[in-house]
Each structure stands twice: as structure tokens, then as C-alpha cells.
Amino acid sequence: MNSESSFDRLVQALSTEERQTMLDRIRTATMTSDEPLVLEEPIENYTPRDSFARLGFWKRFFCFLKALFTGTDKYEIVEELDIQRLAKDVEKMSPSVLNYGQGEIGIGFYDRIAKLEASLTVLRPPLRTALGGSKEEFVAFYVGWIMPLVQEELLTLLDPEKLAFERSLDDPFEVKRAIESSLKEYLGEILDNDRKRLYQQARALSLLKQFVDFPFSKLLQPFTNADGRVSPVAMNEIRGTLFEFDALLYSLEPLPDDDALKAVFMFDMQKDLDERDFNPADQLLKMMDSISWAWQVIRQTAAELRVNDLCRIVSRNLNYQAESVGGGEDWFQIYRKFWQKRCDAVLGRYIEESKRKQIIQDAVKFLKKRELPLLDNYRPSSVMLNVRPRFPISLSFIASFVKELFLQELHSPLKLILIDGQFYKEQNREEYNESYSGILKVVDDIAYIDSALAPDGALQGEFEQLSKEVLGTKIIRKKVEARIGELDREADRIINGFEENLRLLANVIGGIVDGEMGGRFDTLSNLGYIGKNDNSNLMRRLKAIKQILEKAIFICRELYDIERNLG
Numbered sequence: 373m374n375s376e377s378s379f380d381r382l383v384q385a386l387s388t389e390e391r392q393t394m395l396d397r398i399r400t401a402t403m404t405s406d407e408p409l410v411l412e413e414p415i416e417n418y419t420p421r422d423s424f425a426r427l428g429f430w431k432r433f434f435c436f437l438k439a440l441f442t443g444t445d446k447y448e449i450v451e452e453l454d455i456q457r458l459a460k461d462v463e464k465m466s467p468s469v470l471n472y473g474q475g476e477i478g479i480g481f482y483d484r485i486a487k488l489e490a491s492l493t494v495l496r497p498p499l500r501t502a503l504g505g506s507k508e509e510f511v512a513f514y515v516g517w518i519m520p521l522v523q524e525e526l527l528t529l530l531d532p533e534k535l536a537f538e539r540s541l542d543d544p545f546e547v548k549r550a551i552e553s554s555l556k557e558y559l560g561e562i563l564d565n566d567r568k569r570l571y572q573q574a575r576a577l578s579l580l581k582q583f584v585d586f587p588f589s590k591l592l593q594p595f596t597n598a599d600g601r602v603s604p605v606a607m608n609e610i611r612g613t614l615f616e617f618d619a620l621l622y623s624l625e626p627l628p629d630d631d632a633l634k635a636v637f638m639f640d641m642q643k644d645l646d647e648r649d650f651n652p653a654d655q656l657l658k659m660m661d662s663i664s665w666a667w668q669v670i671r672q673t674a675a676e677l678r679v680n681d682l683c684r685i686v687s688r689n690l691n692y693q694a695e696s697v698g699g700g701e702d703w704f705q706i707y708r709k710f711w712q713k714r715c716d717a718v719l720g721r722y723i724e725e726s727k728r729k730q731i732i733q734d735a736v737k738f739l740k741k742r743e744l745p746l747l748d749n750y751r752p753s754s755v756m757l758n759v760r761p762r763f764p765i766s767l768s769f770i771a772s773f774v775k776e777l778f779l780q781e782l783h784s785p786l787k788l789i790l791i792d793g794q795f796y797k798e799q800n801r802e803e804y805n806e807s808y809s810g811i812l813k814v815v816d817d818i819a820y821i822d823s824a825l826a827p828d829g830a831l832q833g834e835f836e837q838l839s840k841e842v843l844g845t846k847i848i849r850k851k852v853e854a855r856i857g858e859l860d861r862e863a864d865r866i867i868n869g870f871e872e873n874l875r876l877l878a879n880v881i882g883g884i885v886d887g888e889m890g891g892r893f894d895t896l897s898n899l900g901y902i903g904k905n906d907n908s909n910l911m912r913r914l915k916a917i918k919q920i921l922e923k924a925i926f927i928c929r930e931l932y933d934i935e936r937n938l939g
Contacts, residue, residue: 379509418690476604482595489588491669498640499581514635532722544726575700576628622694749825762860810873878921
């Protein structure tokens with residue numbers, strides 16, 4: 373069975389027009405806010421000397437006296453006073469977050485971080501899906517989301533049948549070279565502005581994913597006692613994790629734009645697009661509402677916790693500034709790689725399909741037909757939900773060969789050997805009988821597979837019942853794939869068994885007409901007079917039969933390999 377990619381499922385499920393209609397509806401219903409996440413004015417470089425100079429007379433006098441009696445540098449005293457002043461400012465705004473006098477972070481910090489983590493839960497699966505193992509496909513989908521005409525042009529460009537027709541090209545390798553050249557040229561024409569936007573959104577989404585995946589437990593766990601109660605913790609206990617959190621929080625700007633977020637959510641929905649009653653527009657609206665709520669919680673958390681100020685207090689460094697976190701990569705290179713790989717896959721299938729058509733033409737010519745007679749039910753078309761049998765051409769060829777060539781043209785001389793042939797080796801006699809009967813039996817084996825998919829067949833009844841059950845489309849497809857897979861495995865066994873019987877029969881016949889005494893495949897003891905007056909004609913016919921069997925083996929193997937690879 374073909375395993376359809378995420379990109380293909382999404383492209384096939386939503387046309388450009390359907391996507392635009394959905395986006396227009398969503399755009400009028402909701403928009404995420406452009407308000408900055410972190411509202412904090414940048415601070416000037418702090419020096420205790422400058423701060424001391426700005427103090428009034430009595431405060432400077434106080435610092436001087438304290439320095440005199442404690443032996444501490446007056447500038448250290450000034451810096452401590454400034455840290456205390458900042459701490460009081462934080463405590464006044466959020467009393468439960470900080471208790472500087474006790475050197476503790478309060479449970480108000482715990483409550484706000486727990487709320488923040490909960491608000492981000494809905495974002496984790498979509499971001500992990502988009503930026504995980506399927507990143508190449510997501511990047512291609514995202515570019516198609518924001519530049520649908522580019523995607524349509526690329527999909528059209530990677531249509532070898534269309535190009536071959538337009539340019540009257542018969543050689544599939546000429547088609548391959550032409551498409552590869554056109555793809556390279558087209559990708560090179562994508563504008564720098566588009567590449568810049570890709571990089572900006574790559575960085576924004578990467579940082580958002582890092583923030584969503586932040587190990588919040590490292591911030592929350594120290595607050596939880598053995599009995600499950602939450603209590604304040606010493607500032608230094610979460611110092612390192614607090615700095616990491618602050619760096620990510622202050623690196624989130626600029627946020628991913630709405631198009632990037634919608635593409636992430638839509639990409640995650642691909643697994644549900646075929647489900648009954650699934651409405652992608654409604655689901656996208658819910659997800660955009662969730663992201664709006666998450667932004668609101670992040671802004672509220674940043675404002676109430678004043679994480680950067682907490683870090684200054686904890687580090688006792690009023691010049692502390694969160695370090696910018698790196699993130700993002702060159703999505704254009706990922707995008708280029710995706711289309712180059714897709715080009716290779718499309719052209720590989722095209723060349724295989726061209727080869728398949730040629731071998732089918734050879735098979736039709738070999739069978740002396742105008743076209744290959746297909747089986748009634750086990751055919752190349754979809755059985756249900758785009759699930760197709762894997763080996764319909766191979767089985768059709770075998771059935772036609774046995775019924776119309778083997779039984780009508782080859783059967784008479786072969787049966788004569790079966791009845792009158794006196795083999796020097798009993799093993800050759802057994803091999804002849806076994807291969808001969810195995811070839812005849814294959815017709816019934818194929819008929820059994822074909823009948824299973826007949827309108828009144830056992831499987832069709834199962835499939836009709838499945839379509840009536842209240843099951844998701846994915847579940848139904850898996851059940852159909854499993855049942856067709858059983859038929860395909862039986863077909864695989866039949867094809868390989870048939871080929872073995874053909875090869876064995878060809879070898880035995882080769883031994884009869886050309887074998888050496890004592891060889892693996894020996895001749896007949898009555899070779900000179902079997903068939904009586906028609907003996908010389910019989911030998912010519914046996915040699916011709918051997919060639920026919922070898923040709924049938926070749927065609928059978930080629931068809932089998934192609935269908936197995938395309939499957």
C-alpha cells in the first residue's frame with residue numbers, strides 16, 4: 373500500500389479555493405494580538421558610583437557612617453540599597469511572589485507558572501508535529517500556505533506526463549532531465565524577501581516550541597513538599613532554571629505571525645481531515661482562541677512576575693539582562709531539499725510507471741492480445757477509501773497466460789511428455805509432475821482471490837458493514853488495508869510459486885532437449901521415438917516451449933517487481 377505523506381494529505385484535502393474561503397472566515401472571526409509579550413523598558417547601565425552621586429546629603433551621610441562602622445565599601449552599601457529598593461517594588465506589585473527579607477520566592481510565583489504551563493499545553497502537540505520528524509513536509513506546506521501560487525506552479529512543474537506530452541518526449545530520462553533543470557531554475561527565482569520571511573518565522577516558531585517545551589517542573593518541583601503542600605523556596609534553589617526561563621521569555625519577540633500559527637495547527641489536523649463530521653475551520657478557530665489565551669497568560673505572567681527583575685535580585689546584579697536564545701534555521705534550504713526529494717520520488721515513480729507500461733505492452737504482445745485481460749474484481753482500481761490491491765497486473769497476466777497460452781498452445785506436447793516420457797531420473801519425473809500440476813492449479817488459486825472481492829464475495833460484505841458502522845475514517849481504512857493486505861500476501865505467494873514452477877518446468881524441458889547424461893536435469897530414455905512419426909516436430913516444439921516459458925518468467929518477474937515497488 374502507498375503510505376501517503378502529510379504534505380500530500382493536506383494538499384489533496386484542501387484546494388486553494390477551499391483554504392482561502394476558510395481563512396477569510398477565520399480572519400473575520402479572530403486575530404491574535406500584536407501587543408508585545410513583555411512590557412519592560414530597557415535600563416541604563418548601572419554603576420554604584422553614579423547611584424551614590426544621585427543620593428541626597430543625608431542618604432550619602434548614612435552610607436558613609438555605615439561604611440565606617442562595618443568596614444564595607446560605601447558603593448557596595450549603595451548597591452545593596454538599590455537591590456532592596458527593587459525588591460520592595462516587586463513585592464509591592466506582587467506581594468506573594470517575593471519575600472526578599474526571607475530570601476524566598478513565594479507561592480504566588482508557583483501559581484502563575486503553573487497557570488502558564490497549563491495555557492501552553494494545547495500548543496505542544498501541534499508544534500512537535502510540525503517541527504519534529506515531519507519538519508520538511510511542514511515547511512513545504514507552510515510555504516504553500518502563504519504562497520499558494522508558488523506551490524501550484526511547483527506541483528504543475530513536477531508533472532512528467534504533462535511535460536512529455538507538451539514537448540513530445542518519449543524517453544523518460546529526457547523528461548527527467550528537463551524537469552530537474554526547470555525545478556532548479558524556478559527555486560532559484562524565489563525572492564530574497566520571501567526567504568527573509570521564512571527565516572523570521574522559522575526562528576519565531578523554533579523559540580515558541582522551546583518555550584512551550586520548557587521543563588516547567590524544574591521551576592515548580594522545589595515548591596512542593598513531600599506531603600504535596602506548596603511552600604516558598606529559597607531564591608538560590610531555582611536560580612539557574614529561573615535564568616533559563618527568563619532568557620526564553622525575553623527571546624520570544626517577535627512572535628510567529630498568524631499565518632505561521634494557522635499553518636502549524638492545520639498541519640497537525642491532517643490526521644483528522646478524513647474523519648466524518650470534522651470541520652477544519654471550526655477546529656482552527658478553537659486553536660486560534662487557545663493561542664490568544666496563551667499570549668494573554670504569557671503577558672500577564674511577565675507583567676506580574678517581572679522575571680527579569682527577579683533575576684537581577686537573585687543574581688544581585690542590577691546590570692543583569694537576559695541572554696538572547698538562538699533558534700531557527702534556513703528554511704529555504706529545507707524547502708529546496710523537500711522539493712528536490714519530491715522531484716526524485718516523482719520521477720522515480722514516472723520511470724517505474726514507464727517501465728511498467730512497457731512491460732505490460734510486452735506482456736500483451738506475448739499473449740497475442742490487444743490489451744491485457746484484467747481480473748473481474750482484483751483490479752488496479754480502489755476497493756474502498758483509496759485502498760487498492762497490490763498485484764492485479766501480475767495475477768491478470770498469470771491467469772491469462774495459463775488459460776489462453778499454456779492450456780491452448782503448450783498443453784498438448786507437455787501432456788505427451790507427462791504421459792509417455794520415460795525419465796532417466798525419477799527426481800526429474802517428480803519435478804516435471806509437480807511444476808506441471810502447480811501451473812494448472814494457479815488458475816483456481818487466482819479465482820479464489822478474485823472471488824473474495826466480487827459483489828457477493830466475503831470481503832465486500834465486510835466492507836459494506838464497515839461503511840455502516842460509526843467508526844472514524846482512519847479506523848475503517850486500517851481495517852480495509854488489513855483485509856486487502858491478506859489477499860496481497862496470498863497473491864505474493866501465488867506469483868512466486870508460479871514463477872518457481874515455470875522455472876522448474878523450463879529446466880526439466882531444457883534437460884530433455886539439450887541435457888547431458890548424468891546432468892542435474894537429464895533427458896528421456898525414449899527421447900528418440902516419443903511422439904512416433906512426429907518426434908522431430910516434438911523436439912522443435914519443446915525447444916520453443918522452453919523459450920516461451922523463459923519469456924513468461926521474465927515478464928512475470930518484471931511485473932511483480934514493479935508492482936511491489938510501486939505498492
